[in-house]
Amino acid sequence: MIALGDLVELNEADLRLDRVKHLIDDIDDELGDAPWLEALQTEIEEQKTLVDEIATRRASAESDLDDRRQKIETEDGKLYDGSITESRELRNQQEAVYALRRGVKEAEEPALALMEAEELQREASTYLTTLLTEAQKSWDTAQAALKSDRATLAKEAASLETDVTTWRGEIAAADLAIYDKQRLTRPLAIAAVAGGVCGACRLALPTTILTRARRVTEPVFCPTCACIVYVP
Ligand SMILES: [Zn+2]
Incomplete structure (x- = not known):
């Protein structure tokens, strides 16, 4: 099982941190x-x-x-x-x-x-x-x-960094490795499927992908935007 729920939380904290860091850079x-x-x-x-x-x-x-x-x-x-x-x-x-x-x-x-x-x-x-x-x-x-x-x-960035560290502590190394590899190419590493549509690129996912995503045994990637998809 891949800890998708935790990865989603981690990704959300990372995305917020990205935004805050961007504002600081500006x-x-x-x-x-x-x-x-x-x-x-x-x-x-x-x-x-x-x-x-x-x-x-x-x-x-x-x-x-x-x-x-x-x-x-x-x-x-x-x-x-x-x-x-x-x-x-x-x-x-x-x-x-x-x-x-x-x-x-x-x-x-x-x-x-x-x-x-x-x-x-x-x-x-x-x-x-x-x-x-x-x-x-x-x-x-x-x-x-x-x-x-x-x-x-x-201050907000420091607090988010703590969140990120906390979430990373909860997630297995193998899952973190997949997540980190994803994050190198796209900020939104993991997206929820809603109505059979990828939450990142908004395109319909093939049935086979949806079935595998529901099983949550392995990371499943959107064939269009390549982010990890999960069915909440
Ligand atoms: Zn997609």
Whole structure:
């Protein structure tokens, strides 16, 4: 006699364990860093470089303006400190100060444009950093939920593994060998016959197979799907 009833129980426990392990594998595929993390971090780094570059150019433009204004003050001072007495020389000095003032006016516009551009780049930088923080927060929440689901499934798997071990302890080695060989090729190793139909492939079984399956003296295989069939 082959212990078909026990094999059915074992197979059911194995199938449940297969499903749980599959779910755990699916979760493992989703655990880890977000797929967008590296690209977003790179973008943030590049944006910071842009900000640094434009800040350097803005600082240099401002320093240039300071120098020009300082020079105007110095040259302007010479008009009134009595160091220049000749009227022709004074006129020349006045012309020179005017020229310097025009120079400042011309340099002010690009410096202002740089300040505005820097402001925009800083805003873009802040936006990206906020985006990363928010997205990371959502990702972490989802990951925590996955980890919790995984822990539940792991407990279920451990319990099913105990069931499998228990059932295997009840079944004769020869029957286990047949079962294990079946399980290598199909998860559903053993199926009940209902109304003369194989429970696995749903095809009608020949009468000779049904008769032998009813006797339960030897494992009987479905000629179509090759799983062990039994008549409950
Ligand atoms: Zn079948």
